[in-house]
Amino acid sequence: MxxxxxxxxxxxxxxxxxxxxxxxxxxxxxxxxxxxxxxxxxxxxxxxxxxxxxxxxxxxxxxxxxxxxxxxxxxxxxxxxxxxxHATHVHLVCLGCGGVADAPLSVAVELAANVRSARDFEADIKHMVVHGWCRECRSERAEEDA
Missing domain, CATH: 1.10.10.10 (Winged helix-like DNA-binding domain superfamily/Winged helix DNA-binding domain)
Structure with missing residues (x-):
C-alpha cells in the first residue's frame, strides 16, 4: 500500500x-x-x-x-x-541459534487440511511458527552427540 x-x-x-x-x-x-x-x-x-x-x-x-x-x-x-x-509464509525459528527463516505457505497446506479433517478446525497458517533446528545447529548437535 x-x-x-x-x-x-x-x-x-x-x-x-x-x-x-x-x-x-x-x-x-x-x-x-x-x-x-x-x-x-x-x-x-x-x-x-x-x-x-x-x-x-x-x-x-x-x-x-x-x-x-x-x-x-x-x-x-x-x-x-x-x-x-507480507503474510505469505510460515516462520521457521531455530531453537539453537534463534535464527528466523521463511518457508512458503504451501509447506503447511497439507497440515492445515489434516487438522481441519481431524478436528474440524481451520488453521491460520499465515501466522504459523514452526520451531526446530537449522542445518548448522543440527550439525553441531550431531557432533556433540558423537
Whole structure:
C-alpha cells in the first residue's frame, strides 16, 4: 500500500493518518518483521522526535485492528509485527541459534487440511511458527552427540 492509499484508508474510516502513525507504518514496512522495540528504534532513527514505546504499541494495535499489520509470536518475547500483505509464509525459528527463516505457505497446506479433517478446525497458517533446528545447529548437535 502506498502513502496515498494509506491516507485514504484511514480517511474512509474516519481517522487521520497522523505523523506518528505514518512513521510507525513506514518502520514496519522497512523492517519486514519487527518487535515493537525494534520499530521504536527505527522510528527514532528516521530523524523525527522519539516516540514513547506506549505510542508505538497503541499505534500497532490500531493498525492491526484496521487490518494493515498483523503479528505473530516467534518465541516467548514480544510479538513480531509485519504488513498484512507480507503474510505469505510460515516462520521457521531455530531453537539453537534463534535464527528466523521463511518457508512458503504451501509447506503447511497439507497440515492445515489434516487438522481441519481431524478436528474440524481451520488453521491460520499465515501466522504459523514452526520451531526446530537449522542445518548448522543440527550439525553441531550431531557432533556433540558423537
Amino acid at each position: 502506498d502513502e496515498r492509499s494509506i491516507e485514504e484508508f484511514f480517511h474512509a474510516r474516519g481517522m487521520r493518518m497522523t505523523g506518528p502513525r505514518r512513521r510507525i507504518f513506514a518502520a514496519v514496512r522497512e523492517l519486514g518483521h519487527a518487535t515493537p522495540d525494534a520499530i521504536a528504534e527505527a522510528v527514532e532513527r528516521d530523524g523525527g522526535d522519539p516516540l514513547p514505546l506506549s505510542t508505538v504499541y497503541r499505534t500497532l494495535d490500531a493498525l492491526a485492528e484496521l487490518g494493515l499489520v498483523a503479528h505473530t509470536h516467534l518465541g516467548h518475547g514480544s510479538p513480531t509485527y509485519h504488513l498484512v500483505d
